[in-house]
Amino acid sequence: MKFKTEVTLxxxxxxxxxxxxxxxxxxxxxxxTASIAxxxxxxxxxxxxxxxxxxxxxxxxxxxxSYTKKSKI
Numbered sequence: 001m002k003f004k005t006e007v008t009l010x011x012x013x014x015x016x017x018x019x020x021x022x023x024x025x026x027x028x029x030x031x032x033t034a035s036i037a038x039x040x041x042x043x044x045x046x047x048x049x050x051x052x053x054x055x056x057x058x059x060x061x062x063x064x065x066s067y068t069k070k071s072k073i
Contacts (some may be wrong), residue, residue, distance in 0.1 A: 020052040
């Protein structure tokens with residue numbers, strides 16, 4: 001991969017981590033008498049955030065592996 005592609009993948013990974021942080025910390029509307037035991041109702045975007053983190057991690061690992069292979073040559 002070219003250096004620009006590697007840097008772009010790393011920037012995309014950072015942006016995805018920031019977006020995932022926002023989605024993971026976002027709390028849905030919970031009534032006062034609602035049970036807090038149900039995490040799905042408190043954090044409705046938790047699954048989406050974890051998927052975004054997975055995509056960001058794959059992007060970061062791809063760029064890192066490509067860079068280390070190129071720097072060893």
